[in-house]
Amino acid sequence: MTLGVLIGLFVGAMLMYFYNSRREQEKEELEKEECVKEVEKTEEGKEKDETETDDYGTVELVKDALTRLGCQYNYTEEEKRIDFMFQGAVFTIYVSNDAQMIVIRLYLWLSYDIEDIDGFSELRRIINEVNKSSDVTTIYNIDEKEDLVTVHSTTTIIFIPQIPHYEFYLKSVLQKFFEARNEVTNEFMKSRPMVEHS
Numbered sequence: 001m002t003l004g005v006l007i008g009l010f011v012g013a014m015l016m017y018f019y020n021s022r023r024e025q026e027k028e029e030l031e032k033e034e035c036v037k038e039v040e041k042t043e044e045g046k047e048k049d050e051t052e053t054d055d056y057g058t059v060e061l062v063k064d065a066l067t068r069l070g071c072q073y074n075y076t077e078e079e080k081r082i083d084f085m086f087q088g089a090v091f092t093i094y095v096s097n098d099a100q101m102i103v104i105r106l107y108l109w110l111s112y113d114i115e116d117i118d119g120f121s122e123l124r125r126i127i128n129e130v131n132k133s134s135d136v137t138t139i140y141n142i143d144e145k146e147d148l149v150t151v152h153s154t155t156t157i158i159f160i161p162q163i164p165h166y167e168f169y170l171k172s173v174l175q176k177f178f179e180a181r182n183e184v185t186n187e188f189m190k191s192r193p194m195v196e197h198s
Helices: 002-054 058-068 117-133 166-189
Strands: 073-076 081-086 089-094 101-113 137-143 148-158
Touching: 058 073, 058 081, 058 166, 089 166, 101 117, 101 166, 117 137, 117 148, 117 166, 137 166, 148 166
Parallel strands: none
Antiparallel strands: 073 081, 081 089, 089 101, 101 148, 137 148
């Protein structure tokens, strides 16, 4: 009889083991299915978002990026121009739905008296040095009416919906304007007085 009880207990334990093992397996499969469904929902959301922005022209894409960055903007269709403020500076983007490139400009962020030939020469040297290592091109103009040298920055970039997180890409490009401006300003301030603009 003890042998029968032992066999019964053994068979019962084996059945419990297989039953619990099967329940555990089903539970894992259910969790995997839920995880897969969650990933599919996320992918559908991304695809939907990408599909929405894929339909955007370049103008709408720039507007969307600026909105996502919290920037208010003014779009002038005739001039194909968007003016906006970012971190206290007024930027201009020239944009058209006919192109996937945009031109970004930061106008008049520094001016200097043209009468100081040595200072002007130093400013040109500094601008040329900064331009060697910057993604943003710094340029100067001569304002003959005011007898000033004015400094601006510009860059041209591709801007398409396929760029992941295109608003952060735009933000990183805008940050490069500040880097170039700070580098020119800091070097020039070491030797000359000037008028700085925002």
